[in-house]
Amino acid sequence: MRYTLLLYYPEPTAEELGPEAIADGMRAFQAYAKALEDAGVLVSAEVLQPSNVTTTVSLTGGELVVHEGPFADSTEQLGGTFVIEVADLDGALGWARQAPSASWGHVEIRPTATRWVDGSWLGTPPVG
Template sequence: MRYTLLLHYPEADEQSIGREAIEAGMAAFASYAEALDAAGVLRSAEVLQPSSASTTVSTRDGELRIQDGPFADTKDQLGGTFVIDVPDLDAALDWAGRAPSATWGAVEVRPSAVRFVDGSWRPA
């Protein structure tokens, strides 16, 4: 079953936490991705740009609304995702607990419902 691990954590940059912490985090995530890949469960991974680069789109009363920045007013950001294919929720939870950001943020585990492959929607 496919699960997406959504990595939520406080947004930080080199100026606020230091270059050494950034490099350590990058190394930890590289190791985590390599472990997922070696286990044969990694399907994709994305590191997102800072929330300040985002644009949020919504429609209210038939009118398109475009807002610069993230929609949620929160100290945490969605920093990245890993899509994994594992036998069950317990396995997904185990991998989520190993994510480096689980120690300084939260990892939301969400099962996939459908996915778009080769021009069509399919059950995940």
């Protein structure tokens, strides 16, 4: 089953973190991605730019409304994703607990309902 691990954590500035903490974080995520890859479960991974460069859009009365910044105003922001293919939720939980950001933020585990492959949707409609 395919799951997306959504990594939420605070966004301190590079100055607040310092070069040593940044280097430590990069090494931790490199090791995590390598472990996922070596286990054969990694489908893709994305590190997102900081939320202050986010643009959020919606339609109000048929008109496009553009908002500079993230959808949610919170102390934690979505910082990246890992898409993994594992047998079940227990497998996803095992990998999510190893995400470096689990110790300073949250990891949301979301099952994939459908995905676009070669011009068509595969999978089942979302439940709930």
